[in-house]
Amino acid sequence: MTTPTPALACTGLTKRYGALVANDAVDFELLPGEIHVLLGENGAGKSTLMNMLYGMSAPDAGEIRREGWTVTLGTPTDAIALGIGMVHQHFMLVPVFTVTENVMLGAEVTRAGGVLERRKVADELRALSARYGLEIDPDARVDTLSVGQQQRVEIVKALYRKARVLILDEPTAVLTPQEADALFGVMRDLRAEGVSIVFITHKLREVLAVADRITVMRGGRIVGATTPSETDEAGLATLMVGRDVSLRVEKRVAAPGPDVLVLENVCVEDHRGIEVVQDLSLRVRAGEILGIAGVQGNGQTELVEVVTGLRRAARGRLTLLGDDVTRATPGHLLDAGVAHVPEDRHRHALIMGWSIADNLVLGRHDRPPFARFGLRRFAAVAENARRLFAAFDIRGSGPEATCQSLSGGNQQKVVLARALSGTVRLLVANQPTRGVDVGAIEQLHREIVAARDAGAAVLLVSAELDEILGLADRIVVMYRGRVVSEVDAGAATRPALGLAMAGGVGAQGV
Numbered sequence: 001m002t003t004p005t006p007a008l009a010c011t012g013l014t015k016r017y018g019a020l021v022a023n024d025a026v027d028f029e030l031l032p033g034e035i036h037v038l039l040g041e042n043g044a045g046k047s048t049l050m051n052m053l054y055g056m057s058a059p060d061a062g063e064i065r066r067e068g069w070t071v072t073l074g075t076p077t078d079a080i081a082l083g084i085g086m087v088h089q090h091f092m093l094v095p096v097f098t099v100t101e102n103v104m105l106g107a108e109v110t111r112a113g114g115v116l117e118r119r120k121v122a123d124e125l126r127a128l129s130a131r132y133g134l135e136i137d138p139d140a141r142v143d144t145l146s147v148g149q150q151q152r153v154e155i156v157k158a159l160y161r162k163a164r165v166l167i168l169d170e171p172t173a174v175l176t177p178q179e180a181d182a183l184f185g186v187m188r189d190l191r192a193e194g195v196s197i198v199f200i201t202h203k204l205r206e207v208l209a210v211a212d213r214i215t216v217m218r219g220g221r222i223v224g225a226t227t228p229s230e231t232d233e234a235g236l237a238t239l240m241v242g243r244d245v246s247l248r249v250e251k252r253v254a255a256p257g258p259d260v261l262v263l264e265n266v267c268v269e270d271h272r273g274i275e276v277v278q279d280l281s282l283r284v285r286a287g288e289i290l291g292i293a294g295v296q297g298n299g300q301t302e303l304v305e306v307v308t309g310l311r312r313a314a315r316g317r318l319t320l321l322g323d324d325v326t327r328a329t330p331g332h333l334l335d336a337g338v339a340h341v342p343e344d345r346h347r348h349a350l351i352m353g354w355s356i357a358d359n360l361v362l363g364r365h366d367r368p369p370f371a372r373f374g375l376r377r378f379a380a381v382a383e384n385a386r387r388l389f390a391a392f393d394i395r396g397s398g399p400e401a402t403c404q405s406l407s408g409g410n411q412q413k414v415v416l417a418r419a420l421s422g423t424v425r426l427l428v429a430n431q432p433t434r435g436v437d438v439g440a441i442e443q444l445h446r447e448i449v450a451a452r453d454a455g456a457a458v459l460l461v462s463a464e465l466d467e468i469l470g471l472a473d474r475i476v477v478m479y480r481g482r483v484v485s486e487v488d489a490g491a492a493t494r495p496a497l498g499l500a501m502a503g504g505v506g507a508q509g510v
């Protein structure tokens with residue numbers, strides 16, 4: 001049996017960013033009509049590789065072949081002409097344009113904008129979306145669409161341009177589990193029609209669900225190739241990280257104490273005055289982890305801002321250990337033992353150009369033990385860094401190196417280490433492991449459970465269902481600013497949570 005000519009292949013593909021080798025002589029083959037998963041931790045080089053195969057960035061060395069022919073891809077237009085389509089991690093749609101207008105943008109359409117032409121394109125999109133069950137309205141303005149719908153627009157756009165190779169860069173990161181399953185259905189239909197698909201993900205469950213073949217990248221190199229029948233989640237994790245990792249969070253049954261945080265009928269408005277959190281009530285007890293599940297953008301961010309004092313509630317009441325903190329400032333809450341792991345560590349948690357040691361005392365750098373009488377106490381800062389480096393297994397060249405020099409996972413360890421280094425009554429962790437590799441996730445999860453076991457109340461916000469299911473003792477689902485469901489973690493199932501996240505009836509409907 002001969003192997004078919006790959007639909008798309010590369011050999012020796014190399015890309016450098018300064019001293020960093022983002023892709024180091026990568027060989028990759030996508031066979032006709034297969035779903036090929038490209039798996040790797042954050043920063044492994046997956047997007048870099050695919051951007052080169054889509055003409056978005058130029059390789060420093062190596063060769064690309066389309067159906068056996070060596071090609072040069074100067075721009076995405078070259079790739080599109082060769083039947084290669086890509087849906088990026090961050091969509092590239094114009095919000096104020098309709099679906100049809102977006103598809104026509106940049107495509108080779110004569111008399112672009114003409115009414116007849118537009119109608120013709122819209123009809124074709126309707127036909128395409130019906131054929132693949134993609135369900136989009138060609139006349140809808142993109143800014144009225146959900147993230148999942150926008151993603152379907154990107155896929156239809158590629159299909160409209162006759163893509164026979166489709167690259168999907170982490171498409172499920174923004175989807176509910178049901179939407180992800182629907183996408184897998186679309187991918188299988190496309191495969192049945194001979195479309196070859198590269199599916200990038202770091203979610204192990206998804207890999208096993210859809211892959212025909214799997215290629216694993218680590219540190220800019222291909223480190224393994226396998227198939228779902230030859231491996232399992234643990235095997236994939238080991239390949240991805242380069243060592244054995246535990247995927248289960250080890251934790252005892254929670255022994256909750258008194259209420260630490262209580263929210264009563266809290267309403268929060270965004271900058272436009274629109275209520276993004278509506279009449280929300282919840283309580284978190286000492287020694288328990290309350291998980292807030294939900295698709296991003298359903299009010300979780302604003303909820304966290306209110307709980308940490310960064311935003312004022314428009315109505316309602318917050319109490320912390322019995323004290324009214326509805327109008328408390330972030331500083332006051334910090335002093336009262338509220339630790340915060342913010343959603344965006346780059347913008348809100350770390351000063352990238354400062355040393356790790358300085359970042360580890362940020363917020364407390366001007367008070368004892370790190371300063372006395374306005375003078376910095378270098379020994380205390382260094383001692384603090386030494387202790388937290390060891391306790392949190394921070395891997396970097398040392399406390400004096402900048403945060404910039406750390407990997408994402410180690411940066412997040414710095415954030416969590418600092419948050420947990422004082423007396424913590426309430427830990428508010430928002431997407432604590434987003435963009436963090438599997439190995440570091442293991443460590444971060446252990447530390448969160450340890451904080452719980454030391455008696456802290458933990459409010460965990462995460463868009464990753466696996467994280468919620470693995471860590472939380474109790475789970476609430478937020479949808480459009482409201483709690484639509486509440487369940488004990490032991491009774492929670494993935495489908496029920498997914499349904500609630502999509503706005504369906506909650507597991508114990510409210």
Ligand SMILES: Nc1ncnc2c1ncn2[C@@H]1O[C@H](COP(=O)(O)OP(=O)(O)O)[C@@H](O)[C@H]1O
Nearest residue numbers: 017020022040041042043044045046047048049
């Ligand atoms: N435009 C760029 N400039 C500098 N470094 C980059 C750029 N794009 C990616 N990198 C770096 O290249 C490495 C691989 O990144 P990427 O391909 O995005 O990884 P992945 O998609 O697997 O998460 C990372 O260390 C990243 O920081």
Ligand SMILES: [Mg+2]
Nearest residue numbers: 046047048089
């Ligand atoms: Mg990427």
